[in-house]
Amino acid sequence: MIAPLTIGPVDTVEAGRHSASAPVSANVSVLILTLDEEINLPACLASVGWSNDIVVLDSFSQDRTVEIAESFGARVFQRRFDSEPSQRSFGLKDIPYRNRLVYLPDADEVTPPALRDEILAIASASDRPEVAFHVRSRTMFMGRWLRWSGLYPTWFVRLVEPNRVHFEREINLRTVADGPEGRLAGHLLHYTFNKGLSAWYDKHNRYSWHEARESLKSLRSERIGWSDILLGSATARRRALKTLSFRLPCRPLLRFLYMYLLRGGFLDGRAGFVYCRLLMTYETMIVTKMMELRRRERGLPL
Template identity: 50%
Template sequence: MTLTPAPVSVLILTYNEEDNLPRCLDSVAWADDVLVVDSFSTDRTVEVARAHGARVLQRGFDTFAGQRNFGIDQGELRHDWVLHLDADEVVPSALRDELLDVARTGVKPAYRVASRMMFQGKWLRHAGMYPAYQVRYGRRDRLRFKQVGHGQREDLEPEDVGTLQHDLEHYSFSKGLHEWFAKHNCYSSDEAAEALGQSGDAIDWAALAAPDRTRRRRALKTLAARMPMRPSLRFFYMYVLRRGFLDGRAGLSYCRLLSTYEAMTVAKERELRLRQRGVSI
């Protein structure tokens, strides 16, 4: 099928993504405006991006929200609709068709999209918390991001966000477990600092039964942060209640990794509390 130039710009964040980037760029080859916002990679990321016809802007990394907003504001994007990706994500053809349709007929200023976590050659349908949504598609003049923990959220009201029916594919482990642990070591520090700052916030009990999945998930996360034995509970929730065991050996391995990540976060929260009290570490 031959497509006319799509009324969609694509913005991709990168840092040392020479291995992942070709697959990502190939999946958005239908877009005539692709901007890579690179955090001064030391590998061939910039060369790969330009070889695929993408434009490149470089900016020292501060936050994911900061990088995305910079790309929107400074990237001279050609189209009103912008798809935001990471280099380890892929846009399947069904999602591509939906994005193009929304760009022509969409009534909301932004849309959330689910992603399929890929691990050890398998889609983690259960352990991967599918469908976990992020707002990644929106109008250039309306969608901006704010940093929350180690990720970003849309700076819009819930009623301004629609939901796409098709999914991204997310190859979070494409660089190997060493890279995953390195990233989540940083993420756990961000999570610990965020949890400490929100320790006095009230739990949104009403959201636990709300039909909005994103709101419900955020309320569950706030509740979970107050509970004891969090690493064990995280494993039980993911492997048993979320039926991660149905994902086979890959599901078991992933649930163990998430339990380890939770343990790292808990330990860092305790360290921060001790430092606030002036206790030597």
Template identity: 80%
Template sequence: MNRQTSIDPATASPVQPAGAAGPANDNVSVLILTLNEEVNLAACLASVGWSDDIVVLDSFSQDRTVEIAKSFGARVYQRHFDSEPAQRSHGLREIAYKHPLVYLPDADEITPPALRDEILAVARAPNRTEVAFHVRSRTMFMGRWLRWSGLYPTWFVRLVEPHRVRFEREINLRTVADGPEGKLDGHLLHYTFNKGLNAWLDKHNRYSWHEARESLRSLETERVDWLAALIGSGAARRRALKTLSFRLPCRPLLRFLYMYVLRGGFLDGRAGFVYCGLLMTYETMIVTKMIEIRRRERGLPL
């Protein structure tokens, strides 16, 4: 069983029992998941300082993450991390919030004033029916927004009613809403490289094992949805293209050419070239691990 401890700052309001409902009003609560985020957390918290109910669910960080969270007046809880869906579900269902809506930025994301104003407008809307809202992010790298190579626009669910959503997939998390969904016009700023290139490579090295297994499963059980790949929109088209990519030769090179040439990554300058090269590296990890998995299953060394 995962252990949870409360480390509430003295200035914070007492924690309500899990599931207690807060009053409807014109503000929102905030939930941020952390693990060794001292590099990112202060800027993230400063950008959501307009909320009067900020919760940090920490995975027993070994750096100053908890200290920084407490210094901003956040309610801090700790739970051992097992998977992102389980951690997010715990954060939304086992912790009580002051407000009906909970905003879910990642620790390396900054919330600009325009998005803040839009979120607060949603909270004030008297006849709102949506239970989840999607937000676009702008991937920042080497001092610029990767407008072309950063897979823009990609939408993420970031504003929810806590008990009306559930989460699927350990990698490339999918949020499923029990009710109507909406989209916000504002953008998050995503500083995915703030912890350094080694951290980015370590994370994608872990992710590549999941992607390799998903690729092999898709090859065995799925067919390409050509209609969605050609004329579909949003998640359906991305899923169809990903399923197609599992079947193509020279995947790393094709990923680079797709991102750098077809999607216009060259327009992002040096940052775009480097980023597309990193994505090609990630694709190489996936393909190599697919080979390893197949050989291990046959009792052969890599």
């Protein structure tokens, strides 16, 4: 259930429905999900200061996240986090917006001016049929863009009509659009390591449980989409390759070799080597937890 913070005289759900009802075709609303993002949030908010309607949906942060959001003039709401799909769905469906399109950067992503201009140009074009737009991100690590080891280009849906999309998967969220989709030429800058390596390990320790369950589910119910690997879209190819990877031996080592050698991670220098090692560690977490889940299903001790 939503718990709006008192930021101004109209900052309640009901008042928001009236104050945010007039559409502004040449502008775009912004929704940012947060939990203890005081390190990342200032840069993220500063890069979307052009929006006339910034919303922060916070999961009851214990740091200065809410204070920072208020200082940038954002409308702040709070809701207990249960899963990413339900949190994002709530943010889009239950919070009113001033504009037709809503932009969805993560708190650790920065929006460069070129991407801003492209987003605003789309908002001002009333004849565009797309209801969702995909954006590429550039993963930043150790002071550089991981051009080769950062899984570039990976596309994420970041600009949507709120009532024309829904979300699937608890981890590695999948956005499904009810209508045409488009791609933006600009890039986001993704500072995934801003909170430090300990935070990265904590996050991927949680994610690896979900990935382990998804891996087991895939092994038992899904077939490898060979046609998608050869002829499918980038998204379908990536999904098919992931399904294939569940069936390969020595997954952590293969993940490292694939990223560092085949994908050219060595071209990213020391940062690329360290990042590929981190991905191998993450794969090890997944494989080990798959083993644990299998043993527990059979009533065996770990």
